[in-house]
Structures are given as structure tokens and as C-alpha cells.
Amino acid sequence: MSAPAYxxxxxxxxxxxxxxxxxxxPAFLHSSLQNLGLEKAPRAMPGSFYxxxxxxxxxxxCVSCHGNTRAKGQLRLDSFAAAMRGGKDGTVIVPGDPGAxxxxxxxxxxxxxxxxxxxxxxxxxxxxxxxxxxxxxxxxASGEMRTIKGAPKPVLEVRIPESDPAAVQKQRAPLAAAxxxxxxxxxxxxxxxxxxxxxxxxxxxxKGAAFGDADLAALMPLKTRIxxxxxxxxxxxxxxxxxxxxxxxxTRLRLARTQVTNKTIGSLASLMTLKSxxxxxxxxxxxxxxxxxxxxxxxxxxxxx
Amino acid sequence: MSDPVKEHxxxxxxxxxxxxxxxxxxxxxxxxxxxxxxxxxxxxxxxxLLALLLFRVLWGLFGSTTAxxxxxxxxxxxxxxYLRGQEMALYAGHNPAGGWMVxxxxxxxxxxxxxxxxxxxxxxxTGPLALWVSDDVSTxxxxxxxxxxxxxxxxxxxxxxxxxxxxxxxxxxLVAAMFTGRKHSRHVPAGLNLSFTRLxxxxxxLGLTAVIAAWVFFQGVP
Numbered sequence: 001m002s003a004p005a006y007x008x009x010x011x012x013x014x015x016x017x018x019x020x021x022x023x024x025x026p027a028f029l030h031s032s033l034q035n036l037g038l039e040k041a042p043r044a045m046p047g048s049f050y051x052x053x054x055x056x057x058x059x060x061x062c063v064s065c066h067g068n069t070r071a072k073g074q075l076r077l078d079s080f081a082a083a084m085r086g087g088k089d090g091t092v093i094v095p096g097d098p099g100a101x102x103x104x105x106x107x108x109x110x111x112x113x114x115x116x117x118x119x120x121x122x123x124x125x126x127x128x129x130x131x132x133x134x135x136x137x138x139x140x141a142s143g144e145m146r147t148i149k150g151a152p153k154p155v156l157e158v159r160i161p162e163s164d165p166a167a168v169q170k171q172r173a174p175l176a177a178a179x180x181x182x183x184x185x186x187x188x189x190x191x192x193x194x195x196x197x198x199x200x201x202x203x204x205x206x207k208g209a210a211f212g213d214a215d216l217a218a219l220m221p222l223k224t225r226i227x228x229x230x231x232x233x234x235x236x237x238x239x240x241x242x243x244x245x246x247x248x249x250x251t252r253l254r255l256a257r258t259q260v261t262n263k264t265i266g267s268l269a270s271l272m273t274l275k276s277x278x279x280x281x282x283x284x285x286x287x288x289x290x291x292x293x294x295x296x297x298x299x300x301x302x303x304x305x
Numbered sequence: 306m307s308d309p310v311k312e313h314x315x316x317x318x319x320x321x322x323x324x325x326x327x328x329x330x331x332x333x334x335x336x337x338x339x340x341x342x343x344x345x346x347x348x349x350x351x352x353x354l355l356a357l358l359l360f361r362v363l364w365g366l367f368g369s370t371t372a373x374x375x376x377x378x379x380x381x382x383x384x385x386x387y388l389r390g391q392e393m394a395l396y397a398g399h400n401p402a403g404g405w406m407v408x409x410x411x412x413x414x415x416x417x418x419x420x421x422x423x424x425x426x427x428x429x430x431t432g433p434l435a436l437w438v439s440d441d442v443s444t445x446x447x448x449x450x451x452x453x454x455x456x457x458x459x460x461x462x463x464x465x466x467x468x469x470x471x472x473x474x475x476x477x478x479l480v481a482a483m484f485t486g487r488k489h490s491r492h493v494p495a496g497l498n499l500s501f502t503r504l505x506x507x508x509x510x511l512g513l514t515a516v517i518a519a520w521v522f523f524q525g526v527p
Contacts (some may be wrong), residue, residue, distance in 0.1 A: 001473045010466050017462075069448045072426070121429070 027074060027085040034081065044080035044143030051143075053154065054136050057129055058083065061118055080143045095141040098134045107133065128152040163196050171198035178221040185218070186211075193227060199249065200225045205232040213239040223247050232256040232278065241267040249273060256280040256301060262288035265302075276300070313487035314497060316397045318369040320507035324361050325483050328354065328414070332457065344430040347421075348522075352433075355418040356511070356518035361411055363510045370499040371398030378404050395494045403467065410460055417457060420450040422521060433525025 001009075022029035033039035044050040058077040064070070066087075067078040075087030083103075086092045092103040099105075107125050109116035118124060125133075135148045172179070172192070179200070183190050188206055193199040200222055204211040211234040219226065223246045230253075231240075237259040244253070245267040253271075255264070256278045265288045268274060277292065280301030289299050331354045338346035365374040377399035379387075386392040387401040399407055423438055424447040425431040435443045471477040482488045 003470075003474050006470055006474050010469070014462070069444045070426075071451075119429075 025074065025088050026090055027087055030085045031082075034085075041081035042084055042143055047146055048143055049136060049139075049145050049148055049151070050080055050141075053132055053151065055080070057125075057132065061123075061125060061129070065118075084141070093137055093141050096138065098137040101137050104130075104134055104137055126155075128155065168196050168198065175222060175225055182219065182222065186215070190219075190222070198225060199227045201228040202226055203230045204234050205230045205254070208233050209235045211235065213237055213243075216240045216243050219243070220246065224249055226250060227273075228252045230254040231258060234258060236260065238263045240264070244268065245270050247271070251275045252277075254278040255282060258282060260284065265289060265292070268292065312490055313485070314397070314490050314493050315486050315501075316371050316488050316493060316497075316499065317483060317486040318372060318501050318507075319486070319504060320360075320364060320368065320511075321372045322483055322486055324357055324364070327357060331357070332414070332461070336454070344426060348430075348433075351418055351421045352518045352522055354414065355422075355521070356514040358411060358415045358418060359514035359517060360507075360511045362415075363514065364502075364507065365411075367502065367506065367510065369501045372502075374408065376404075377401075378408060395492060397488070397493045397497055397499060406460070406464060406467065410464065413453060413456055413460060417450065417453045420446050420453060423447075424450045431525070433521050433523075435525070437524075 022032075030039060034041040044055070058066075062077045065072045066075045068076070071087075073087040073089065075092060076082035076085075084091070084093060086102075089102070092101060092106075094100040103117075106115060106117035107130055111120060111124050116124070132151055135151050136142075139145060139148050175198070179190065179192075186204070186207065189202060189204055189211075191201050191203075193201055202219065202222075204215070207215070211231070213236050216231065216234075216236050217240070220243060223243070226247045227249050229244075229247065229250060232254045233256070235258075236255075238261055241260070241264040244250075244264065248271065250271050251273050252275060253268070254277075257280065259282075260279075261283050262285055265279075265284050268277065269291050274292070274295075274297050276298035278300040279289075282302055284302040286302070289302050292299055331350050335347055335350040335354065338344070338350055364372050370376055377396075379401040383392060384401040384405060392401065398404075422432040422434040423443055425435050425440075425443050426447070431443070438446070468479050471479050477489075477492055
């Protein structure tokens with residue numbers, strides 16, 4: 001055989017081989033054509049159902065194994081074009097037909113099935129997530145459609161941060177000595193808001209009339225950390241107004257059945273974090289409460305009650 | 306009537322031939338097992354490949370004449386001249402172009418075996434040394450493992466095309482020579498003086514590389 005004839009044979013066999021690869025792995029063909037710019041890659045529109053509902057789902061549940069760095073079964077789900085191309089065994093999404101879509105079939109299998117996706121050891125998709133994918137495929141697996149009737153509403157994932165005892169201890173450290181000392185002086189009155197917080201709650205109502213202005217003044221070392229304070233039924237008076245105004249982290253304040261008057265309420269105007277104040281059975285007038293109410297502070301009692 | 310034994314000259318030793326065909330089988334097995342998700346088979350195939358490739362590197366330093374890198378790695382100028390048909394010398398072992406093809410093939414296969422050790426399939430399989438690196442590195446190496454596989458496919462195709470060229474165009478059957486170890490005397494230089502390293506040495510080197518592969522395997526056993 002001559003060299004040119006052999007070269008022609010090699011070219012032919014190579015072309016046949018590539019043709020077979022393209023036939024056996026259409027995703028490979030489309031990927032190559034799209035990368036070479038010879039085929040337009042389908043794109044999903046911003047705000048489309050795919051972008052807002054399907055892509056985030058693929059991203060959190062599938063892309064770790066079917067993405068850029070790893071593409072099991074040569075399937076990538078990290079873009080609309082890649083998802084529609086499918087994997088080594090062909091397309092996995094058949095627009096309009098969830099039953100014929102391998103992707104839907106796999107996520108619908110029982111967890112015990114070897115072919116179930118995500119595979120054992122990983123959390124299966126929720127019923128709502130499976131429904132969202134089914135409805136999207138049934139509606140044509142479009143990259144443009146914005147809404148799909150009957151699709152379950154998205155569930156916001158709430159993540160509770162893990163406790164970091166060292167960080168909490170560090171936050172509490174500056175006032176730790178003062179807190180310990182005052183807790184000893186007022187047993188059961190001062191507690192931390194939670195295990196993970198350096199903020200404090202004060203419940204002086206336990207002491208009743210035995211808790212007066214001088215006692216409240218004694219709390220001043222903690223003034224920036226007190227978020228909730230209950231002085232109901234104590235003997236505090238307007239003399240405590242400056243001390244209350246200095247508690248700049250206060251969100252909830254109870255002054256029910258105390259001797260406080262409009263003077264104290266006027267000084268509370270500077271507490272920008274205050275959300276509610278209880279003034280039941282006090283001599284506070286309605287007019288004095290107006291500024292607080294205008295700011296959206298919830299007022300219980302006071303005024304004309 | 307001519308003596309067929311004298312017409313054919315022994316050029317390839319037994320270890321080199323066994324290495325060649327075992328590599329062919331193991332590359333195919335590695336491909337098939339990965340494709341089928343039989344990762345246990347893939348692991349054993351890969352480790353065997355690693356042991357054989359390490360052996361081949363040692364054999365290229367201490368083995369028989371035609372197996373040695375010094376015998377078949379020629380300067381680039383000589384390779385270009387050979388490819389242009391300006392270099393008419395005969396070679397008992399690999400020719401200048403084929404020699405570099407072998408070196409590149411060994412290097413790429415070795416890279417593939419080594420990256421496989423640090424890879425994971427994201428499910429239930431991790432390479433024996435995958436825990437030596439972070440998840441991120443392991444994932445990147447896994448991607449590289451897939452890329453190198455495509456390079457291997459191209460190299461294998463080039464190798465087959467070259468062998469076919471010799472067989473069909475130059476009437477020189479390299480495939481048969483790699484089975485029998487012998488080349489026709491018209492394809493080898495006159496007055497050839499090849500040395501063949503003893504088989505026991507090959508077994509010693511193979512034992513050493515097998516121990517290395519076994520050690521690698523046990524790194525992955527919890």
C-alpha cells in the first residue's frame with residue numbers, strides 16, 4: 001500500500017471512529033460543536049423557572065458529581081446547555097415527558113435502589129424538589145418559561161450557626177467579673193440571654209419593692225449588654241430615668257406598677273433599639289407616649305390604657 | 306531453502322514483550338472497569354499498571370539493550386530527520402520516532418496511574434492516597450485523571466496508526482516482532498551485538514515494584 005493510500009485510510013477510519021463516538025455519545029458531539037461555535041448552545045433566560053428554581057436545586061444536589069470538576073457518566077448539570085445535552089448514554093431530559101427522562105426516573109427511584117440519585121449516603125431530594133423537576137420537564141424543560149402553575153413554593157433553608165463556646169467566652173469576658181458580682185448581689189435577677197450570647201436579661205420584678213433606684217444604678221456596669229429588663233412592681237422612680245436611658249441595647253422594657261412618670265418616658269426616646277415597653281398601672285400620659293408610638297415601639301398600658 | 310531462525314534476529318527480551326501486551330490488556334481493563342463502575346477492578350488494574358510501569362522505568366535503565374532508554378531516546382534532530390525520511394539507518398529496537406512515542410506513553414500512563422491514586426469518584430471510592438490530600442485537591446486530580454485518559458486514547462491511536470504504517474506501507478510487521486521477539490534480518494543492522502539481561506533480574510525488579518504498589522494499596526486500607 002502506498003503512503004498516501006494509507007493516510008487516506010487512516011483519515012477515513014479516524015472519521016468513522018469520531019462519527020461512532022458522536023453517535024454513541026451525542027452529548028460529546030454537541031459539546032464539541034458548541035465549544036467550536038458550530039452549534040448554538042441553548043441558554044436559560046435570567047428570571048426563568050430554570051434559573052430561579054431548577055439551577056439552584058441542581059447546584060446544591062447534583063453538581064458536586066455532575067459538574068465542571070467531575071462529570072459522572074459524562075453528565076454535567078452546571079448549566080442549562082449541559083443539562084440538555086445529557087451524558088454518555090444520551091439525553092437525560094426529554095422536554096414534555098418526565099416519564100421518558102432518565103434524570104426524573106433516577107431521582108424518583110427508592111433510596112435503596114442502586115441507580116437512585118443522589119446515591120446512597122447523600123440526602124435524597126424532597127418530595128417538593130422532585131415535583132418541581134417533574135413539572136418543569138412536563139412543561140417543556142424550557143429555559144425561558146418564568147412560572148409553572150402548581151409548582152410548590154421554594155423553601156428557604158434556615159441554617160443555625162454552630163455554637164462556639166470560645167467565641168462566646170471571649171465576648172462575655174469584659175463584663176464577666178461584674179456580672180458574677182451582681183448576680184451574687186441580686187440572685188436570680190440577672191441571666192445571660194442564651195448559651196451563645198453575651199447579652200443579659202434583668203428580671204427585678206422578683207425582688208418587688210425591695211428593688212429601688214439605687215439597685216438599678218448598681219446595674220450600670222452592664223448597661224450596654226442588657227437587652228431585656230423587667231422592673232415591674234419595683235420601687236424605682238423617675239430618679240432611674242438616666243440609668244434606663246443609658247441601657248442602649250434595650251429591646252423590651254417593663255415598668256408596670258412603678259412610680260415612673262412622663263419624665264422617664266421622655267428619656268427613653270433615645271433608646272433606638274427599643275421595641276416594646278410595658279407601662280401598665282403607671283401615671284404616664286398618652287401624650288408622652290406619642291413619640292415612642294411614632295417610632296413603632298409597642299406600648300402596653302400607660303396613657304388612657 | 307533458507308533457515309527461518311537465522312533469517313529472524315531476537316531483538317526484544319521476554320520482560321519487554323510481556324510488559325507491552327500486559328499494558329495493552331490492563332489499559333483496556335481499566336477503561337472498561339471505570340466505564341462499568343467496577344471500581345475495585347479499576348483499583349487493582351491501576352495498581353498493577355503502576356507496578357509494571359515502574360518496572361519498565363527500571364528496565365529502561367538496567368534491562369536488555371533494546372529495552373534501555375539510552376538505546377531508543379535519540380536527539381530531536383535525529384527524530385526529525387527520521388520522520389522526514391532523511392535517516393535511513395536500521396534500528397534493532399525502537400526507531401527514533403517510536404522511541405519517543407514509547408517514552409511519552411510510559412510517562413502519560415504513569416501520570417494516569419499516579420493521579421488515580423489521589424482520585425475519588427464522589428461516591429464510595431477513593432484512591433489509596435486520596436486521604437493524603439484535601440477534598441478539593443482530590444477532586445481536581447480526578448478531573449486531571451479524566452483528561453489524561455483522553456490523551457492516552459489519542460496516543461494509543463497514533464501508536465496503532467504508526468504500527469499499521471509499518472505493516473502495510475513498509476512491510477515491516479512490528480506486531481509479530483513484539484510477540485515473538487524477533488525481527489527479520491533485513492530490518493536490523495548487520496553485525497548486531499545485543500545483550501539480554503537475565504530473567505531473574507527482571508523478576509527481582511518486578512518484585513520490588515510490586516512491593517511499592519502493595520505499600521500504596523495498604524495506605525488506602527483503613
